Every structure is written in C-alpha cells, then in structure tokens.
Amino acid sequence: MRYTLLILLFSLGSGVLFAQRATVSGLVAADDGSPLPGATIGVSGSSLGAFSDADGSYSLTLDPGTYTLQVTFIGYANATEEITVSAGQALTLNFTLTEGFELNEVVVSGSRQPERITESPATIETIFSREILEYAGNPAELVARQKGVDYFRAGLAAPAFNIRGFNSNFNAKNLQVTDGRFSTLVATGLPFGPLNTTIKEDIEQVELILGPNSTLYGPNAHNGLLNTITKDPRQYQGTTFTLNPGVTGDGDAFFSARIRHAQVLSDKLAFKVTGEYTTGTEFEWADSVFIDRVGAVDTLGNPIPDGQAEGYEELELDRDVEFLRGEFALHYDPSDKLNFKLAGGMSNSTYLSPTNVGRNQIKDWQVGYLQLKASGNHWFAQAYYTSSKTDSTYSIDDRTKQYYRLLDAGFSDAEARGPLSYASGALFQDASNRLNTEFQYYNTFGQLKVVGGVQYQLDRANSRGTYLLDENEDDFIEVSQLGAYAHLTYDFGGGWRGLAAARADNHEIYDFNFVPKLGLLKIGEMGTWRLTYGQGIAAPTILNMFGNLFGGLILGNAEGFTLADGSMVEKQRVEKISTFELGYRGQLKKSKLFLDANAYYNISRDFLSPVTVVGVTTERGDTPIEEVQAAFGTFGGLVATYINFGEVNTFGADFNLTYYFQPELSAYVNYSYFDYSVDEDNTEENDFNGDGVVNFLDILVNAPTHKVGAGLNYSGDKWFGSLFGRWVQEYDYFSSFQIASRSYPDLVYRGRPIIEDARSADSYNYGPLGGFVTFDASVGYRFSDRVTLSLAANNLFNTELREFTASAPTRGLYTLEFRVNLPPRRAK
Template sequence: MSIFFRTSLAAVLLAPAAALAQSGSIAGTVTDAAKSAGVQAAQVVVVGAARGALTDARGRYTIDSVAPGTYEVRVRRAGQTLKTSAGIVVSAGAETHLDFTLERAPVELAGVVVSASRRVEKVTEAPATVTRIGAQQIENTTGNSYSGALKGVEGVDLLQVGVTTTTINTRGFNSAFNNRVLQMEDGRIAVLPEYGMPAAGFTTIPKVDLAAVEVLVGPGSALYGPDASNGVLTLETKDAKQFPGTTIELGAGTRTYRDAQGRHAGVFGDGRFGYKLTGEYQSADDFSNHHAYAPVGQIVAQERNAHWNTSVARAAGAFDWYHGSSRLEASAGASRNNGVGQTNVGRNQLVNWTYRHAQLKYTSPHWFGQLYTTKSSAGDTYVLNTYAQNYLRYPGISDDSLKHVSAFPGDGQLIAAELQNNLTLPVTGTRFTYGGQFRHDIVSSHRHWLADRLTGEDIQFDQRGVYAQLEQQLSPFFRLVGAGRFDKHDYYPAQWSPKAGLLFTPTPDQTVRFTFNRAFKSPNVLQTRFYFPDFSPLSSKVGIGVIGNHNGLVIKDSLGNTVRSYDPIVPETNSTWELGYRGVMNGSFYVDVAAYRAFFRSFITPLVNVANPLAGTFAYSEGRKFGSETGRDQFTLTYLNLGKARIDGVDLGLRYAATPTTSFSGSTSWQHLKDIQAQSTLPAAAIAEATAFNSPTFKWNAGADFTDVGGSPIALGFNARHVTGYDFRSGVHFGHIPTFTTFDMSLGTKLPMEGTRLNVNLQNFFTCRGGRDFANGFIATGRRSLYAPNATCGFGKSHSEMINMPPIGGFLTVSLRWER
C-alpha cells in the first residue's frame, strides 16, 4: 500500500508542473436584459479550449488558463437564450474583458452533466438516464435538504422519514438498510465503512456550498465500481474561484425547526490561491411514534425514552492552488449527528455520531488525481429495541449501564486513492478515459460484534479497480460508447462490469440511445464479518448467534459428519438493457424517456438460521465450531445468496416552458417485478424477504413554476407527488405502505437589501392517503403490521412513507439568505 500511495502522491503533486503553460484569461459580467441585474449560475464556455466557468451571485465570471488565440465564447442559463460571441482574442499574460446580456427564453436546450461518462457533456448526449440539479434550484429550497428537488427526478424513489431525513433508491429492491445507490462527494466515495451504507445526512457539506447534485439512474459500476448497482448520487461543491463571496442563510419553521449555515470563499495572490470555509447547525423536533418490541419472557418490551430532537452540526474548509489550467485542492470537514435512525432490526438512538473527511485533489483538462480518507464513529449511539428488551432482562441496573450493554459500538475508516486520464486520439477522434482506484478499509466494533471480537485485531481489507471508457463518432449521426471495469476485493471473487451503448443524434439536442450495463452490490461488513455468538442467550447451554459468511459454513451433526455446506457470500449483480430518448422539441418542450429490462442475480438474503443445536446440527467456519468460546451451542444466523429476478420499467420526465416566466414539469415511473426464481431449502419467509421488491409499481410527480409574478420579483412554485401503495419487507419492517398524494408549495422573493432573498416552503400542506399502517401489538421478524384502508384527503393530514417510522405531516419553513 505504501508504494501505491507514494506513486499516487507523486503523480498528484507533479501533474501541475507538467500542465503549466503561458496563458491568458477571459472575465466579465452576465446580466439579465429585463432586470439589468447580474445572472447567477450561467455557464460560460470557451469553444474548443475545454475551459469554462459559472457566474457568481453578481453575474461575474473568470476563465483562467486559456491558451493564446482567437475563440468563440458561449453563455447559457436555464430559461434564457443562448448567446455567442465570436472573434474573441486572448493574449498571453493578459485578461480579455467580455460581458453578456441574456434575454428570457422558454427553456434550456441542453445543460451539461458529468456523472454519466465522468466528463462534462450535454445532458441530451449522455449515454444514461441522468439528471442534474443546479445551484439555483438548490438555493430555492429551505434548510440543508436538497431532497425537495429530487422529488421530480424520474426513476427515483424518495422516502421522507423525518423532518430533515430522506432516503433514495432507484428501480426497485429497496430495503431499510439499502446500499444499492452509491453516494459520491467531490469525487470521493461517501459511505459509513462499518456498515457499508451511504453517508446521506452525515455529509460534511452544507446546502450553501452545493454547486450541483446529479442522479445517475441505473447501473453505474462500469465507471464507479462497487455498490453502484442501481445508481449514483453525486454531490458537487462550489469552487472558491467560481463562487467567491459570503453567503449566510438563516431558517426557522414548525416543529421548532432551526437552521443557520454560512459560506465564505475568496482568492488571493493574483488569483493563484483560493480558500473557503463553511458551517451549519440545524435542529428540529422530529415527527415521532412509539414502538413495542418482541417480549422478554411474557412481557412485551416497550420502547423507552426515545429522543426525537434531531440535530446536525457540520463544518468544512478548503484551500486551492490554481496553476495554469490545473487546480490542486486540500479540503477537510466533519459532522456530528443526533436523532433516531432506522435499522433492519428496529432503530438506533444516534448520540454524537461523527463523520469526517480529508481530501487532496488535483484536476486539469486531462488529469484527475486524489488521495482521501473518511472516518465514521458511532459515538454513544445505542439500539433502542435492544435497550427496551435489556430493561426487562436486567432489572435493577442503571440506565447508563443499560445503554452501554445495548450499544453496537463501531468505527470505520476508508483510505483511498484514484488517478484518471482522458485524451482524444488524433486520427480517429476517439475519446478515451481510463483510471484506477485503490481503497483500504479499517473497521472496528471495539471487539464486540464483528470478527475483531474473535481475532483481537481491527478488520482490514483492500479493494482495487481499473476502468476505461471510449467514445467513437461513427458518423455525423451515430456515436458508440464502450466501457469496462475490473474490481478485485479481498473478500469475494473479481468482478467485471461492462457497459456498451449506441447513440443516434439526428439533430442537435435529439438523441436516441440503446445501452447495456452490468453492475454489482458488494456484501457489506455485516454480511461478511459479523461475529456475535450469544446475541440472544436462551439458556445456560443454548444461545442465538450471528456470523458473517466470509469463508463459507459447514453444518455438522453431533458426530462430526457433514450435513450440508454453504458457499461464501458473493456480490449481487444487475444487468440492464435500456432504450431511451432525450431531446428538446420546438425549443420549449424537454422530454427524457427510458424503457429498461433489468436482470438481478444472487440476491443476498436477510439473516437466516442454518444450524439448530436442539436438532443436533452445528455450524463450523474454517474448521472451528461457531460460538464454542461461550460454552453455549448456537442457533446460527448468517447471510446467503439465492435466486434471480427480472424488472421491466419505464421512466419519463417532461418539462414545458409555456412562457419565459412560466414552466411546467412532470415525471412518472412504472416498474414491474417478474420471473422470480429462488430454488432453495431455506424458509419461505427468508426467500420472500430476499426477493421483496419494496418499491412502488407506479408513481408520478407534477410541478409548476412562476417567476416575476405580476412584474414583481416574486417566484411561486407548486408540486404534487403521488405514490401507489406497496408491500415492504425488510427485517422487522413488514407491512403495507399506503398510497399517498402530497402537495407542496414555495414562495421566494428578492428583498430591497442587495443580495438578500426570502424563501418560504410548505411541504405536505394538503395530503391524500389510502389508509393507515400500524404495528400489530409489537414489532418482530415475520410479524406483519396491520393496514386499515381509509381513503381521506385534507389539510394537515399525515401519511406514512416507511413501515414503523413516524407518519409525516405538514411542515413550514422560512429562510432568509444573504449573499455578498
């Protein structure tokens, strides 16, 4: 590992010198013709130079490192006309001043995205279903959550489980502990290593520092590697040079919601150095409910003292060195979270859970390199369901002791490096992108519930991946895309993730694509390295234990004869064929539609019992009897692979600009699970849960946006979301999520003070629901919750989006944003 890191570090640090060239710059201001005010988040591009910038809050921009020559410069922004200026001369060591004035236009013909090909390209030409949410859309939301903007993204299942907490999935097979969508932040993998889960709300990035959010729907492993089975969520922060200045946002709302966040960024040293600092504190009294858990003896375990005040504090900073067309950035950040989080066996009381990152990143037109580390620590978090049951098991001990024995302590650290290059072959014009990644994980349960309990050493493993993609223009209308990635993990066989696509573009901003992608979801640390004999002691001689399936298991009888064996767990795979169209019609109507067929194989089961000591069967791993050190024989629970299934689906996204100040949008998705095959001797309940679809078969979203209402600076927005009811089964969460339709509205206006804006958001102000779900006495594995059909609509109605989590009601937030 040290040789790899020394080589990567040398490449990262020496690349700027190789890229240095004498150059000039272009700078100016982009203004709105109707308001004579600066236009923020406009894209200014130097054609043929692979250089560009986004305007800041005052409409200013600077494009550095432009080679001397004569260029055409274009500027575009959603809702305004494309402007082009030709014959722009750039001289070495000089700045060329160039201003633009934009007129209002019905619709943005083609924005740009990054995640589909790991390079900038027009969204209409991307070889995948991908949506980009820009800085302006994000800024119009309240608080730290950008999730409101995700409600209308085609193909995305968004579940709101709290005031500030949402989860997302794409194209089926969701779960309460879902890691099928990979989260990326500024190029780094953002996961909790000890659980293999996306960082989600643990992110170190406040909303005021978000430049864009991209959602890639469908398999993404060909370029991103493990856990991009169903998609990739990418968060991109603002560059200090492109977004200088100070931003402060203060928010308040119902349920004692409070939020304060800020960002300050600038450059110095003649533009060669940049810096930024960000921070946020947010809290709210979350929606709440009460649980009862499986009995201890004859007494049902009632949930005790759950604290529903959710809070997060986060801070980050970055320092940049700009050298020619290159940028070297060092950044670090941390967050601390408190609240209630759902798990497959119940829920956790999060107490001072921390997440940190540190990153050194180099970018240039052709090279990308990074070294980074992330670290997660559970703090004083404990398991609410275990706490409730231990209160009955151990009467008389102190509350602090109960929380201690109910904790699942854990720490996880990820250390990673990546180097990537892109080039264009001179004769054929083939675009070629290739790279390699290395990742080292260190995980500890404090010798409590993972294999470090047995070995006395932290769990460590490596992952290595290499990837490449080529794009070839076959004719003026046809383009071929091919990619592949090879991943090798210490715990499972090597994985090959291919990607191929043929794109037909008969006219600009009109593309039909036919693609194939294969991706995989890797087994997480729990599924491979769980080791907890006597998870639930039953008597002095027998207990229930859990063991991960890293090396396979052999089941023997009391005489030592092999009864059966189970192979080590392997990744689940997703192979998807997709036919899609994306384009702009008549300059005002945007369409994105995709039909797909996905084949899933080797589902990972929930915990299943494979050995029963009362029936004379015992589990052995690597020749050692599981749990022998406790003196009790173990009912042995573990994870296995089984089965395959097919999903057929269609995703559709629309946007129509009726006038320069009025637009309508909509999306819908239909998906159907079929051809489930799961030949196994496992219990029917385990097979049913492993292959549970856990997603709606139909949903839609519709929205309308109005700007400059009545000639004023007021903007209004309305959104409606409908989700058809569906069954959900994941761990102890088993039942029916009722059909619901919710309505949101927003109002925003610029205030007389320069750079100040007021935003008001009202979520779920009117709701229709198909019924209510509630626990059947208590929560336990295999115990289905009750569902009472009761269709009703009204103001102030609540609805459920996740089994056993609190119903979600209306929520009002108001924020004041100041930029300078």
C-alpha cells in the same frame, strides 16, 4: 505537505508570474437586461470555466492564446464568442442571451467528463444550485421531484431514496459520491445521508443516475448513484449567511444556521470554508417492541403467562436532533494546465435512524475526510481518507428488550436502565477508516474519446468488539480492492456515437469481477436517442462479511458455515444485475415541450439477502462456532446470516414532460412504472424462505408499481416559487423484522401470519406504505442581490403519512429561510 506549503507561499509572492495571464470578465444578462445568475461560461475543448454571480457578473483567468467561450443557461439559447488574449490583458466581454429552449445543462456523472445532458449515455436527473437555493427546506426534498425515484421522509432528520426496487432499511445499493469521493460508511456501506459534511449553500449541482453505473464507479453503483458537486471558490466568491427556522406539524421547532465564505487571494490561489449548526425535535412517536417475558406481571400486577409477548414503547426515547458540520477547500493553480485542491470536512450528528430491527439512537456520530487532488489537461489523480467514529450509538429495540429481561430477572429499575441494558449487544461503537486513491487519464484521438483509470480502496473497520468480529480498538478488519476501468466513445458521424466500457475489480474476499457496458446514441438537432446495455454488481459490506450482533446470533458470512446436519451454507458472493435500456431526451418538434423518457429491463442474480436464520451451525469457515459465538451457551450455535439466492427479472419505464411557458415559468409531470417477473417453478433458487412456494415473500421487491409527480416552477428576477404534488401507490414492504403490509392470513413471515395492524415478529405491522397524495409548496422574494427571504412547506396540509418502517409517520414541515449574500473582496 511541507513542500506544498512552501510552493504556495512562493507563488503568493511571485507577482511577476501573475502578470503573465489574462483576465476576461463581464456580465451575462437576458435580452430584457435582467442579470442571469448561475450561467455557465465555459472554454470549449477544456474543463476551464466560470459561473455568473448573483448580479450576472463573471470572471476567469486564462493564459495567452485564442479561445472559444460558450455561455449556457437553462431556458435560453447558447451564446459563443471567439477571443484572443495576451499576457496581462484585462478584457471585458458581456453576453446577452435570448429566449430559447435548448437542453444545455452540463453533467459529469455519466462518463466522468463534462458533457451535455442530452448526450450522456445514462439516464441522469439534475438539481442545480439555483433550485437548491430557491427552496427553503432540506435540499434532499428536491430528490422527490425526480422521475424514477422512491423517496421517503423517514422522520425529520433522515430522508432517504431508492431506485428501481429491492429497497430495505439497510440499503447499500445506491452509491453516494461527493466531489469524486465515496460518501459511504466504512463498515455498513450505507450512504452518509444525514451524516454528510456538505452544507446546502455550497452545492453547485446534484446528479442522480438511474440504474447501474459500475463501470466507472465500481461496486455498489448498482441501483443508482447520487453525485453531489460542490462550488468552486474561484467561481462562487463572497460570504453567505443563512438562518433557517421552522416548525413541524407536531408544533416542535427546528433551526439551522449556515455560513459559507469563498475568496480568491490571487489568480493562483483561492479558498472556501463552510459551517452549519442544526437542531430540532423528531416527530413525536414511539414504536412498539414485542418481548417474550418469563415470570413477569402486567401493569395491574397480574402474572403474564410465560412466553407471551407484550408490546412496549421504546425505552428512554430521545427525540433530540443535532447536526454540526463544516468543510474547507484550498485551490492552487500554478497554470491553467495544472491544478491542486486540498479539501476536508467533519460532521457530528445525533438523531434517530430506522434499521431492519427497529430504530438506532445515533449519538455523536462523527464523520470526517481529507482529500488531495491534482489535475492537468488530460489527467487527474486523487487520494482521500475517510473516518467514522461513535462511542454511544445503540439499538433502541435491543436495549428495550434487555431492560425487561433484567426486570424479570429481579434487577431494580435503576439497574435495568444502567450499563447492563446494553450488555446483550445493543451498543454500537465505531472507529473505522478508509483510504482511497485514483488516477484517471482522458483524451481525444480523432473521433475517439478515451477515459481510463485505476482505483484502490482499503477499508479498515473497527467496532471495538461491539458489532463486528474484531476484539478491541486495536483489532482492525482490513479489506482491500483494486479496480481498473476504460470508457470509450466513438463519433461515427451523422449524429451516431458508440460507447464501449468495462471495469475489472479484484476484491480481497470476492476475488475477480468483470463488468461491461455498451451503448449506441443517435444525436439529433432536437434531442438524443440512446440504447445501452450494462452490468452492475453489489458487493457484500463488511457488516455482511464480518458482522457480530447480539452475542453472535447474527454473524457475517465471509467464510461460509457448516450446519449441524453436515450441509454447507456457502459464503456470500457479489449480487449481479444486467440492464437493457432505451431512452430519449429532447424537444418535441421545436416546441416548448421537452420529453425525457426511458424503458428498461433488468436481470438480477444472486440477491444479497436480508439477515435470515440458517439453522444450528457447528463451524464458521474452519473455526468451531463456540469460538465465534459469544452467547453460544444461550444460542447453541443457532445463527442468522446473509446469503445469496435467486434470479428475478424487473422492468419499468420513467417519463417526464416539461413545458416552458417562458424561461421563468415551467410545468412538468413525471410518471414511473415498475414491476417484476420470477420463475415460480424454480424453487431450488428462488424459494428464499424455504416454504416450498415462490412468491413475493421470497423476492421482496419493496417498491410501488406506479408513481406520479407534477409541479410548477417560477424563477423571476425578484419572485420565485414552486408547487409540487406526488401520488405513490400503496405497496407492501418487508425488511427483516420490519413489515408494512396488508393482511395475508394464509401466509407466514418469520413464523407469524401477516396481519395488518397487529404484531409481526418483534415489531408491529401498521399496514402498507404509500397510498397517499401529498403536496409541497415554496415561495420567495429577492429584495436585492444581497438579501433573500423564502418559505417552504413540505406536506402542505399536514397529512399523517407512513413512508417508511421503524420511523415516525411524517407530518408537515414548515420552514422560513433568510439569506444574506455579501459580495467578494476582489484581489488586488
């Protein structure tokens, strides 16, 4: 690090070097003269480029030579210009774009290299910076507008999504990536979600891949991938202040204030810093916790029969929401062939989070990262460190139960609310970290494009003995994995392109896995057809492998178990999926109508089950269970854990039609279909609950069959706005103790009949999810290039919606956003 700083200081004083490069700058405007902010100015055949500012201006620095510049902007035809620049030259070059409807967005998630979205070998949904900034609400809400996505407002602070079925309240099958680094928690594998460190104003682009993409991103890019790309300070300069007050449909206020500053110090050095403070109050709602009490009395003082369950509200529920987050990045470019980036971020979060066993009270959970990246013309290398820390997060469900157990045992109310209320395992602490490194090489050899790389990951999980099989803050559970990938595309000519990709991983616990992908693309003048076959894997998380919850009642399954009858429970394996997909994206007969459609067929094997009781055990691996299970005196070796089971085929289709009335105004409609089939005669593999019958209670698809969304977008020079509506079909949902289902009085789940609006296991069944229509709307006005005011309404009519289990029914969210953009200070 010392030498890096010396290099930076030296280059700051090297004005002679600065003069060797040329500067190209100008304006990008429509044919009516109005500026086009956010247009892409790219250098063909390289990753160099820039984006136009709010006034349409751009600037980029190049070494002497000849280049072809290409300018793209959605709704307009591309413009190209060949230029030759000499050392020290300052060239002014303006672009005027005419109306046209090419699909010219550039994405990187499909092959980890820039490519036109129509030529990507994956189904990719995109959300761009302009859409994000013109929407006054949480940018996560824009995910709900994409086809093929199940979106949930799990309260004010915890939006979530799922892709192509098999959702749960602890879903680690959708990988979250930010600027090339995994944004997932170390121990649970869950996406950061609300714990993320990136602010809205610093997001350049969000890319959402539907289906597996494990060849490039590794395990757990299984159902899908959310890739967030932040803004380069060299291309997005200046200072932005945003004030974001709002109110919920309950009448509770929330507020967010954010700042971003980016500055180019020279033609080699630039930096950015961001910050956010958000506070609010979660929707008013308390879940029911059912407790089998002994020697207790009801509120009237009458004895409660021993073993009878009573429903109680969550104990000492704290509805306060608070987020503090920020990031920095320093970019140093010795030349246009060599770039360095040092970035870091931190967040501190407090909110309510739904889980399989009720809600967790997230208290001051801190996430941080430090990333160093270097790149050249044909390679990049990175190393990054991720940390996670919390001291006082706890399970509300378990603490509530322990409180009433203590009262029944004769403790006072004050004693029952004190430290003893966490004694049964309610407290979750975390002091985990992860180290990732990666090297990638990419090049073109004639018609062959090659992308290859190696990745290493070392997870070091520590729960301070609260929820993992570690003992104290010095006892880390370490799991390493090494992976290598290759991604080859060959241009056969005539618009035909072939893809062959593969990945090999060696996991410390799960050994070797090989994942292939094949594809064929037919690229036409108006669009592209693609046919692909790919595999994906979902590796068990550290919680799955080494969990230790509630006194050892729930234990991880990295070593397998021996049951009291001598039979074995095998250790977990990776879950596998194979996907066949046919898709098309492009214009329809040179009209203003665009189609983006896909149909897919999945074969899933060896499901990673939700936590399930396997019976009385005598050993975990080779260790006697009494040495592992802390509450062996209570449970006597009874264990719940995670297992593999079954094979199921899922299939579906996603359609999007978009019509551009003019570049500023468009309308669209989405439709998604999802269903499954299973061999009901194969009880040996598919009868997960062991009742002798294979049905939906074994498979737990947890997804609606039909979804429809439709919207209208307008983005003019001054006014902008949108209207969006979605319909989600009613569907049943099961996630461990959490049930949201219609009544099936002849069926049993976790020992109880399935009855709507009644007790279910230790929670309450409020009825199916979905079955609603909801509308969102937004409107805004640009007073100038510097000042913007906008409004957004999620759930416009304040309808009470049940979108997720263990979370409040959501109502309206109404947000005002006031943003000021200050122009950059140009380097002299």
